[in-house]
Amino acid sequence: MDITELILSDHHEQRRMFAMLDDVDPSDTGTLSSLWTRLAAMLEVHAQAEELFFYPELLKFDDEEDETKDAIGDHNDIRDGILEAGKHEVGSDGWWDGVNKAREANDEHMGEEEHEGLADFRRRADLETRHRIAVTFAAYEAANVTGVPIVDKDPDEYVDENS
Template identity: 30%
Template sequence: MQIFEALRQDHEKQRLLLKILAETSGNTAARREYYEELKVQLESHAVAEERYFYSQLLEKDATVDLTRHGIAEHHEIDELLEKLDDTDMSSPAWLRHLKNLQDKVEHHLADEEQEFFQVAGKVLNDRQKSTLADGYRDEMKTSVASATETA
């Protein structure tokens, strides 16, 4: 598996969780569980992606600007998660913040999949793509397991 497939698999999980969450209402157990799962996925993904994908691409002229943009979007996503954490789940504002998060995440994933992956595919060789995928997947397993244990 190459890094792009590994990232896309997690992108699909994030899209699905956002879609499910957008259909929930009130301060229910289901909303809380899906939201916690989404937070773990987004936070773990950002760390692993920055460590095993972006870090390699900061060193390349062709990808440095895209990498910086991606990292900035990760910070914006973190800020939206904090806003959700600080808002009562039964409030209409919570769903508005979730829609903002959904828009930001979907924009970020589209940027990566439609532009960044193509450019990165040209600057990384096949061995790097596979090695980065292995490191990314190991980091995700460890991070998600750790977050699940503490929850």
């Protein structure tokens, strides 16, 4: 097991779940609600797992502070979209605005992370480290499959506390 592959797999599933929302009849709010509940939990648990297990390891490399701050900021933007959707009736324009805000922030985050942080980590971290983080990350996601509290983090404070 490799943390970079695990994160890429999660990213694929997130893209798939957003696409599923697009395929549901807009009047089928029960299905939209079920899919969004699962996706919102997945997004936040994934972000928390990255913040707990992956980014502290990434920060061990001297030149990763700015990238990590950007990633934490992206997570906050995703969280803001999730919270915005939660203020509105499922299927309403306001709900879709929140869902799309989360989607756009997530798309940007995944692209940057896949081309920068994950690629850097694959080149610089040994397989044992990548495996160790993956096992902990997977266990955390499995233990929190129904979600975790949504809490924004200050990117500067996060880096200071985890460097």
